[in-house]
Each structure stands twice: as C-alpha cells, then as structure tokens.
Amino acid sequence: MKTLIGRLSANRRTRIGTTANRPHPRRLMTLAALAAASLTAVPALAQTYPARPMTMVVPFAPGGASDVTARTLASRMGEILGQNVIIENKPGAGGSIGAASVARAEPNGYTLLFWNVGLVTTAHLGSLPYDHLKDFQPVGLAGATPTILTVGPSVAAKDLGEFIRLAQGSPGRITFGSSGLGASDHLALELFQKMANIQLTHVPYKGGAPATTAAMSGEIDLVGLSAGSVLGQIRAGRLRALAMGSAQRYSQLPEVPTATEAGVPGYVVDVWLGVWAPAGTPPAIVNRLNEAMRAALSTESVRAALAKSGIEAVSSASPAEFAAFVRAESEKWGQVIRDAKIKVQ
Numbered sequence: 396m397k398t399l400i401g402r403l404s405a406n407r408r409t410r411i412g413t414t415a416n417r418p419h420p421r422r423l424m425t426l427a428a429l430a431a432a433s434l435t436a437v438p439a440l441a442q443t444y445p446a447r448p449m450t451m452v453v454p455f456a457p458g459g460a461s462d463v464t465a466r467t468l469a470s471r472m473g474e475i476l477g478q479n480v481i482i483e484n485k486p487g488a489g490g491s492i493g494a495a496s497v498a499r500a501e502p503n504g505y506t507l508l509f510w511n512v513g514l515v516t517t518a519h520l521g522s523l524p525y526d527h528l529k530d531f532q533p534v535g536l537a538g539a540t541p542t543i544l545t546v547g548p549s550v551a552a553k554d555l556g557e558f559i560r561l562a563q564g565s566p567g568r569i570t571f572g573s574s575g576l577g578a579s580d581h582l583a584l585e586l587f588q589k590m591a592n593i594q595l596t597h598v599p600y601k602g603g604a605p606a607t608t609a610a611m612s613g614e615i616d617l618v619g620l621s622a623g624s625v626l627g628q629i630r631a632g633r634l635r636a637l638a639m640g641s642a643q644r645y646s647q648l649p650e651v652p653t654a655t656e657a658g659v660p661g662y663v664v665d666v667w668l669g670v671w672a673p674a675g676t677p678p679a680i681v682n683r684l685n686e687a688m689r690a691a692l693s694t695e696s697v698r699a700a701l702a703k704s705g706i707e708a709v710s711s712a713s714p715a716e717f718a719a720f721v722r723a724e725s726e727k728w729g730q731v732i733r734d735a736k737i738k739v740q
Contacts, residue, residue: 444504444680448479451507451670454493456486460540460623460704464668465509467700468537471691476683480507489513491523498525502675504684507534511668512579512724519729520577520739528725531671532681533718535688536711538701539665540621542583542640544654545629549613555637555657558617562593570596571617572606577739580606582728583619583640583664585735591659610634621666622647623705640664647705667724668706669717681714 453465462484469480485493490513500506508514508531518527525531544555552558562569573581576599588595598615600606603624610618611633618625618634622645628634629648638657639645641664654662670688672681691697692708701708711717 444683445476445478447505448481449473449476449505449507450481450483451509452483452485452493452497453509454485454487454490457484460621460706461509461511461668463704464538464701464706467697468509468670468688468691471694471697472684472687475687475690482509489517491517491525494527494531495524497671497673498530500673502532502673502677504672504676504680506673507684508671509537509668510671512666512728514669514671515721515725516577516579516582516728516732518725519732520737528722530674532674532676533714533721534670534672534681535685535714535717536709536720537668537670537688537692538706539667539709540623540704540706541645542580542619542664542666543622543625543629543645543648543651544587544637544640545610545618545620545625545634546616546637547610547613547634548632550616550635552637553635555652555654555659558637559591559593559658562591562595566594567596569593569617570598570615571619572598572600572609572615573618574603574606574620575599575601577732577737579666580618580620582731582735582737584617585737586664586731587619587640587654587659587662589731589734590662607634619664621705626705646707647702667709669711669721678714685711685714685717 451465451469453462455461466482469482473480485496490510494508494510494514497506497508514527517523546552546558552561571584573584575581580603581597581599584595600609603620606618607620607625607628609615611628619640625634626647629636636648636651638654639651640654640662642653644653645651672684689710692710698708
C-alpha cells in the first residue's frame with residue numbers, strides 16, 4: 396500500500412512541469428480514487444478472511460508435543476474463525492522440509508507453520524532452503540515449557556549449587572546427555588556450562604527418551620529436557636530436578652527453584668512454540684490470526700489440555716511483539732552455537 400501511494404506521488408512529481416504536461420483534473424480524481432481504494436483493500440480482505448479451510452503445517456511426525464499443541468490450538472482457532480484449521484504433518488530434515496513448504500506457499504493466510512524454538516536454532520547450524528527471518532511472518536507465540544536441569548539418582552548433588560561444585564572439581568568428567576547434536580536441549584546445557592563456568596562432556600542420543608533413560612540408569616549425569624519430557628519421571632522419583640530454566644517457578648513443580656534462585660543468575664531457557672505465515676501475508680490477516688490465537692489460548696479447555704503436556708499457554712500481544720522475540724532468540728542461540736563451535740553435518 397505505501398509502495399503504491401509512493402509510486403503515484405513520484406509519477407505526479409515527474410509529470411508536473413509545464414501546463415501542457417499537467418494531467419487533466421479528471422485523471423487526478425481517478426488516481427486519488429485508486430489510492431483511496433488501496434487503503435481499504437486490506438481491511439476488506441480481512442473481513443472476508445477466512446473464506447475456506449486453512450492448513451497448519453507441523454514439520455514433525457504426529458504424536459509429539461508440538462503436534463499435540465498444534466492440534467489443540469488449531470481446533471479452537473477453527474471455531475473462532477469459522478473455518479477448519481487442518482493439521483498437516485510434514486516431517487523430515489529436522490523440520491526444514493515442512494518449514495520450506497510454508498516459505499514457498501502463497502502468502503494469503505491459508506498456509507501456516509507451527510514450530511518451536513527449532514526454527515531459530517536450526518538456522519545457525521547449517522544451510523537451509525529458506526531464511527528464518529526473511530521468509531516467514533511471525534504470527535504469535537503459542538506456548539512455552541521450561542527446561543528442567545535434572546540428574547539421575549546416582550548423582551550425589553542434592554541441589555544445583557552442589558552439582559556446580561562437583562563439576563568445578565572435576566572438569567570434563569561429569570557428563571550430560573541430549574536428544575542430539577544441535578538440539579534445543581543440547582544448546583540449553585551448552586549455555587548452562589558457560590553461565591555456570593563449568594566444563595561438562597556432551598553425550599548425544601537419538602532422541603530425548605534415550606537420553607532420559609541414560610540419566611535414570613546412571614549412564615550419564617545430567618539432562619536438560621523440557622518439562623513435558625521428564626515431569627513423569629521426576630514425580631516417580633526416577634530423576635531429581637535441580638533447577639528450572641524459567642524466569643519463575645513452574646506451577647507443576649513449585650518446590651523446585653529457578654536456576655537464578657539456585658545460583659546461576661539470568662539462566663532462562665524455555666522451549667517455546669509459535670505460528671508463522673509466509674512472508675508477504677497481509678498485515679490485516681496476520682493480525683486476525685494473532686487475535687484468534689490469543690482468544691484460543693485464553694480458553695480454559697485449551698490451557699488445561701496444554702498443561703497435561705507440561706506446556707503453559709502463552710500468547711503475544713501482537714505479531715510485532717512475537718517478531719521482536721524471535722529476533723532476540725535468534726541472536727541468543729546463534730551466539731551460543733558460535734561460542735560452542737557446534738557444526739551439524
């Protein structure tokens with residue numbers, strides 16, 4: 396819209412010179428009418444949107460936390476918008492196949508991407524067929540679950556301070572596991588090492604479940620997985636939570652201190668989830684989607700369903716707020732990856 400008005404203004408400046416070159420008053424009225432029409436085009440589009448079902452791409456196989464959250468959110472959003480929001484799972488290449496399909500989609504609000512912090516972290520780990528900041532329009536935050544710094548029963552440390560002292564006394568001898576090289580839980584503990592000024596040894600596994608099992612058996616010492624992944628094991632006494640990687644205490648484990656309270660000030664690592672549209676999607680449509688997301692996430696049934704998976708329903712006040720958050724997270728994790736010299740082949 397601004398480009399159109401700017402171009403019309405430039406054309407008028409180049410034409411007005413002599414009386415012979417001045418446009419006829421009727422022509423000026425036509426141009427003014429076109430400009431005025433352009434100002435109302437996007438709001439009118441938003442009033443008719445959506446006119447058909449929408450697709451929300453989840454770049455993972457069905458059944459995981461992202462998929463469950465997406466389906467819960469999509470169901471309620473569909474009710475609010477008056478059209479079905481259909482989940483389409485497109486797993487592969489660490490999520491990049493599904494993301495790339497959305498980046499290439501028509502920017503009309505009918506194809507959306509539901510992903511998590513992985514959209515940001517994978518961008519710094521290798522070449523991708525899209526730019527995570529330029530090829531997507533952030534719509535809104537959908538939820539977050541804290542990282543829990545957790546040890547197995549064989550680890551002597553009873554709290555985070557004791558664990559840090561053990562690690563400082565034996566640099567490199569204490570191990571931590573992750574769901575894979577460059578995964579969000581790997582990066583969470585790389586950041587923890589740096590902020591706690593300790594040196595641990597990383598042992599990557601093929602998923603969060605094997606890493607959790609290894610911690611329970613004593614094969615490794617520490618894991619930093621999302622609450623949804625380890626909450627059941629902590630409650631059963633098979634793992635011990637040392638600290639929450641969240642700004643505030645977690646409602647489902649209120650007795651566990653935050654890392655800041657436990658001795659690592661400023662350590663905040665949440666696994667967050669959100670929705671994106673292809674770049675170029677009209678702002679009015681993006682705002683409409685954000686409004687629908689916020690309304691859905693304020694619904695008690697949605698909040699309760701997400702809580703069962705260890706996820707807290709969290710929304711963004713606007714797409715701009717979510718965009719600023721995504722940029723900040725990109726800078727944060729990009730720096731962690733560079734500092735740790737992590738490269739994924």
